[in-house]
Amino acid sequence: MSDLPPALDRGPHGAPRPEKPAQLPGWLRRTEAEQRWPAALAIAVAIVIHLILPADLAPRPRWLLPGLESALLISTVAVNPLRINRETRVLRPLSIGLAALLTVVTAWSVGLLVRALFAHTHGELPPAHLLLWGAAIWLTNVIVFALWFWEGDRGGPAARADADTPHPDFLFTQMQVPELAHHDWEPGFFDYFYLAFTNATAFSPTDTLPMSTWAKMLMAAESVISLVTVLLVVARAVNVIGG
Numbered sequence: 001m002s003d004l005p006p007a008l009d010r011g012p013h014g015a016p017r018p019e020k021p022a023q024l025p026g027w028l029r030r031t032e033a034e035q036r037w038p039a040a041l042a043i044a045v046a047i048v049i050h051l052i053l054p055a056d057l058a059p060r061p062r063w064l065l066p067g068l069e070s071a072l073l074i075s076t077v078a079v080n081p082l083r084i085n086r087e088t089r090v091l092r093p094l095s096i097g098l099a100a101l102l103t104v105v106t107a108w109s110v111g112l113l114v115r116a117l118f119a120h121t122h123g124e125l126p127p128a129h130l131l132l133w134g135a136a137i138w139l140t141n142v143i144v145f146a147l148w149f150w151e152g153d154r155g156g157p158a159a160r161a162d163a164d165t166p167h168p169d170f171l172f173t174q175m176q177v178p179e180l181a182h183h184d185w186e187p188g189f190f191d192y193f194y195l196a197f198t199n200a201t202a203f204s205p206t207d208t209l210p211m212s213t214w215a216k217m218l219m220a221a222e223s224v225i226s227l228v229t230v231l232l233v234v235a236r237a238v239n240v241i242g243g
Contacts, residue, residue, distance in 0.1 A: 024163075025174075025175075025178045025181070025183060025185065025186075026182070026183060026184040026185050026186040027160070027163075027168075027174075027175065027185065027186035027187065028163055028166055029163050030161065030162055030163045031161055031163070031184070031186055032083070032161065033083035033084050033085035033157070033158065033161045034083065034084050034157045034160070034161060034188055034189070035082065035083055035084075035188075036076075036077065036080065036081060036082060036083060036084055038188065038189040038190055038193075039147065039150060039189045040073065040076075040077050042143045042146065042147065042189070042193065043069070043073050043098065043102070043143070043147070044073065045139075045143060046069075046102055046106075046140045046143045046144065047066050047069050047070055047073070049136050049137075049139065049140045050065065050066045050069070050105050050109070050140070051066050052136070053109060053133065053136060053137070054133065056112065056116060057109050057112045057113050057116065057133060057137075058109060058112075059105060059108045059109070059112075065101065065104070065105045066105075068101055069098065069101055069102060069105070072094060072097060072098040072101065073098060075091075075094060076091050076094055076095055076098065079091055084157040084158050084161070085158060085161065092151075092156055092158070095151055095156075096151055098147075099144065099147040099148055099151055102140075102143070102144045102147065103144050103148070105140075106137065106140045106141055106144050106225075107225070109137050109140070110137055110141070110225055110228065110229055113133065113134065113137060113229070113232075113233070114228065114232055117130075117232050117233070117236045130233055130236055131233060131234070133233070134229055134230070134232075134233030134234070137229055138200065138226060138229050138230065141200060141222065141225050141226055141229065142193070142196045142197050142200050142222075142226075143193070143196075145196040145199070145200070145218060145219075145221075145222040146189070146192045146193040146195070146196035146197075147192075148218050149170065149192040149195055149196060149215070149218065150189050150192040150193075152169060152214065152215070152218070153168065153169045153170050153187065153192070153215075154167070154168055154169060157189075160186065160187070167211070168211055169210065169211055169212040169214070169215040170187070170192075170195065170208050170209070170210060170211065170215055171208065171209040171210075171211055172187055172191060172207075172208050173207050173208070174187075191208075195208045196222060199219050199222055199223060199226075200222055200223070200226040201226075203223040203226065203227055204223065205219065
């Protein structure tokens, strides 16, 4: 015999839920699938940044990885260009592979930039160029980890639309104070982009807390890459100015 009150039943993973789904906040009930264009736009920006980086800061052959990224992006958008619904879950491995490829390219670029700075190969360039290249890599880092957060939280956008998992990997402010948020609110790509942006600038959680181990490790990795990029590029630019 269940010990739950009559007004409650068990949802996915044994979590208690009200009998009427409409009483739940948006992020805990089945909702309309999320639009694809915000994530697709961010990926396109990251690919463009990889293409315009200086030749010695981009993996070689220069066209290979951006070409693979573009092919994966076109494939995911072509199958379902509007919304990430339940029918497109077969594309989840493809989306995760795209995020992983973007991560490899960004980490590779960071490594090449660090090597170039220590080798003083850009010492003759204006500080503005160093700061611009560092900012481009930093922005790509934000986009990449925004994609990881977006793809990983509660099983990804399709699973969140289905409300398959009630336990969040990231605890947003709207979840903590639902009375101050719109009843239909649920996290979208821009929420995860903001999370990645603040983590890359503050090097720590701000208003959104990581709840799972993988979320904490991803946030730590993003902070490390951001810290290395910012400190080394700024230090080198200052050195060039002083020199």
